[in-house]
Amino acid sequence: MKIGELAKRTGLSASKIRFYEDIGLLKMVERKANGYRSYPKEAEVALNLIVSGQQAGFSLDELKALLPADLSGWQHAQLIDALKQKVMDIEQLQAKLAENKQRLTEILTEIDAKPDDMDCADNAKRVLTQMGLKNNK
Amino acid sequence: MKIGELAKRTGLSASKIRFYEDIGLLKMVERKANGYRSYPKEAEVALNLIVSGQQAGFSLDELKALLPADLSGWQHAQLIDALKQKVMDIEQLQAKLAENKQRLTEILTEIDAKPDDMDCADNAKRVLTQMGLKNNK
DNA sequence: TCTAACTTTAAAGCTCACTTTAAGGTCAAG
DNA sequence: CTTGACCTTAAAGTGAGCTTTAAAGTTAGA
Structure with a gap:
């Protein structure tokens, strides 16, 4: 070919x-x-x-x-180890994202329940701080 | 800071x-x-x-x-939009990661499915051929 | 036989995501 | 008032992962 x-x-x-x-x-x-x-x-x-x-x-x-x-x-065992490590890396990232998503969804529900009485900047700060904590883990 | x-x-x-x-x-x-x-x-x-x-x-x-x-x-309405957008972003990330993980898991499954009477060379060819077919789609 | 579509090479060029360098300005401690 | 750890900038350098360029040789089809 x-x-x-x-x-x-x-x-x-x-x-x-x-x-x-x-x-x-x-x-x-x-x-x-x-x-x-x-x-x-x-x-x-x-x-x-x-x-x-x-x-x-x-x-x-x-x-x-x-x-x-x-x-x-082919280095059989070596390849399997590398593949498994990559899968674990991905799972870690997925877990992190799932937590962030859950957090955001909860907060969205919270905000929907609260009318215009709360300060927007404070709300934003709270949301983002929570996201930041999750990312820092 | x-x-x-x-x-x-x-x-x-x-x-x-x-x-x-x-x-x-x-x-x-x-x-x-x-x-x-x-x-x-x-x-x-x-x-x-x-x-x-x-x-x-x-x-x-x-x-x-x-x-x-x-x-x-961010304003109130904008905040909600941004959060919703972020959830969608996260879903996009998750989809991307799931795709990568799926790819790797498929390879690992193929390797695990190796029959006992098959030697390494044949197994390697079998797995890689399988992958080739999947990737060609 | 001509020609258009392949093929070859080395070298240069490109994008992304940074780091390093050089030459300086600022600041707190001793 | 000096020392050293910070901070500033523009510009050049780095490494991965390619593509492009230029100048040439090969081949399949009308």
Whole structure:
């Protein structure tokens, strides 16, 4: 498979694919007699994995360390640990956001119950202070 | 509050706080007679919001569009709108995080589903092929 | 055979999110 | 009144993650 086809299949630009090779992230490539790159079909899978990893918050360097040149030489335990750590990071952030959301929803209900007798600035301060405390945890 | 104290309180560097001001992200700042920056305590809250938003994948430009310039200047109706907006923002963050988490969890599930009689190389190929198919959609 | 659409390279350029540098001004303690 | 820890600025530098450029070679189709 030439680079153009791989680019179309993965939705990535050819320059990006060459860049990943330059930095040693995508090693699954050979050269034809004419100098053109030639990719095995696993390259498509590898690139999809790279894109997924990036979307999940891995840097290219992290992915380079996690994904070996040879897919079968995969560091199983290491990869699982890294994935689990990322999931935990996300769960922590989700918990924080859920608390903030709950706080805001409660306060919205409170404000709806109170007419114009309370000072707006005080209300704002109270709301934001509570959010700040949650974020500081 | 001077910039050094705000930096300590938020755990951010002073240069980062100045940078956020430069790009128009943190507008809650005044100047003392000596030229020193002076922050209201709400600035700490605002910075915590910025950090949270960034952790959830928002760019500084997105946050700039999302966060109000002056927290204490909110009026009653505006406050309610802003809070409701913030809840929606949080829901957006949650959706983004859930997507990332889902991606990772799928990968972990695939690895866990490994049959005992399958060796590492085959398993790696199977998992990665599966991911490739999912990502192609 | 021509030509349009590929492919190659190295190097430079770009955006984002900052940090560092340099050269100075302010302030509280001793 | 000096010392050192703060604060100020503009401008340059950094690193990640690319894209663009330029100048060339290759190939598939009419």
